[in-house]
Amino acid sequence: MSVYLLRRLIQAALVMLAMSVIVFIGVYAIGDPVEILISPDADQAERARAIAALGLDKPLWEQYLSFLGNALRGDLGRSFVFNEPALKLIGQRAPATLELAFAAMILAILIGLPLGLYAGLRPDGFGAKAIMAGSILGFSLPTFWVGLMLIMVFAVQLGWLPSTGRGETVDILGLRWSFLTADGLAHMAMPALNLALFKISLVIRLTRAGVRETMLMDFVKFARAKGLAPSRIIGVHVFKNILIPVVTVTGLELGSTIAFSVVTESVFAWPGMGKLIIDSINVLDRPVIVAYLMSIVLMFIVINLVVDLLYSVLDPRVRLESK
């Protein structure tokens, strides 16, 4: 096991290193940093001095090494726009994104599970067909357009919910959270639903498939023969069995939910990491772009690593195969 763990750790570190090279070359070498970092009014001598100060006259590999060294110390440069350390900016915006992503996951389970259960129990009924058609729509509709329609209906036409922004927040542990105030929850409702839409469809499909499979199992027949009430068979025996894949997949989807919140945050002007990266790309705030990409890549590598390790604990075949 420890050999396997070590191998996977080394692999993850290599992937992270490769990604850092790609991001560095992509952001610092393809574009011309001189254009952005140095004011166009500067004369020749000033330019030369600034280039030397920024280390831009050194060969690319040397620049990369100093970038890597700084990155390992948690220094990814200062934002040109906010004049603050880029990583600090990401950290400030992270709670908004995380709370939105978690709210979306919770909604996906709360809405998706009952609908999927219903569709699985009565697969030929009209309701089930409507639910499945709805889930196809949930997969194929572009998120941003659904978000706009939500704003149009619930904010502009009906006026029930605020259209954009984050609303009132509460400070806990020095970070701002909006899920503890009524105003914050009202602001969060539409973005969370919007972000959840794709996952709701996913949970519906998983649950339906699981229910249809489980209902044919011997233990369900046995429970029926024993004379248990249908509500108990479904609520306890079937439910427990379908929960395993549903929870695994939704857990795995957390990373992609955070990535896709870029779109939802832009639609609803939700001040999270996603909004920050889009704004930064538009004004070419390179340190922030790099900091966002590196931290999100790191997050994905960690998630993948943890999932792989969990699988190898649960399923010995994975471990043996890789020997």
Added chain:
Amino acid sequence: MSVTTATPTPDKAPRVETPLQRFISEFAESKLALGALIVFLCIVLIALFAPLIAPQNPYDLAQLDIMDGRLEPGSRNGDDTMTFWLGTDDQGRDMLSGIMYGLRISLMVGAGSAIVAAVVGASLGMLAAYAGGKTDTVIMRLVDLQLSFPTILSALMILAFLGKGIMNVVIALIVVEWAYYARTVRGTALVERRREYIEAAQCLALPTRRIIFRHLLPNCMPPLIVVATIQIARAIALEATLSFLGLGVPITEPSLGLLIANGYEYMLSGKYWISFYPGIALLVTIVSINLVGDHLRDVLNPRLKK
């Protein structure tokens, strides 16, 4: 299986269905998929002939009048010479014409990137399956890595490096999509290459390239076609998303996504049509392609054959 209704005359041999005919009749069994295909073909025709049928050239500034800006659907223009059936945007541009021209860009980017990604992905997948060993490992590691990141993140990263522009969006979509094709083709090719006809071709000492492209590839086509259909829809949706975020196509060549983004600020003041109708066009396009793809999967899947 479909039954031929015509009674065969005794002096004529019973008609043999070619695979293509069988495929067409099986596809036509689903009225929904057939309807979706017809809708999609209409959309393609509209996009192809937009310059001929659009009431206005939305990029010809001489035809635009800023006084016609943000008119409601169905209103007439200032000179009372034409009706804006779907309203106008802030530049006084007819939305119907804008949507027709936007469809051209959306379809072009979606189909173009899907085709290149299919060629790249299928070649690499085929190579991985046929060569095996180290080549296989390296290619499939890359595929795994690519698929472990969400599409939007990879696309965002590439556009952050390259900047806006139609070509850059196409490149981003290709990078995002190729892995799906590679994985599908490799899976099919691994099964197919153990079949007798490949063995026979190898015994005849045919060149490897010929075996791969003339023998292996045609037999890997069905799943490839299914993936390609779904991926075109995904590419169109992703392009629209990127353009909406302001990272995609430039403002001079608006796709549907950018049209929707342009109307975003006016929606809060109740002027819904600038965003709404391009969205409907996008929606109909994506859903019709998905319905066709969904049914193709059923028809082309040998495991579901009756």
